[in-house]
Amino acid sequence: MDDLRCPHCGQELVPFELPDVTGWGAPFHMACFNDDCPYYTGSWRWMEERYGVRAGYRYRLDPETGEASPLPVWSPSAVKDRILDVEVERSVVSPIAVEVRP
């Protein structure tokens, strides 16, 4: 699992339970929960400037498709209660489109 890292800050991606599993391929997604991640910290200002809302987003990866997308959060602690305390095998994560750092 140590090769799945956030491309923005380099921190390990953490699995979390999806609020609603219907419609998603995988029962969980991976996300960067680093509060100092530049992707995350920059998102708050971006959302405020563009939409005038106090919200941000974290880097999120769908392990099944290897697709990255923003995970909307409304507070720094949002979604953290859904973090799964499990080891994610590298093999369950699609190698497609996942950048593996050397």
Ligand SMILES: [Zn+2]
């Ligand atoms: Zn990050």
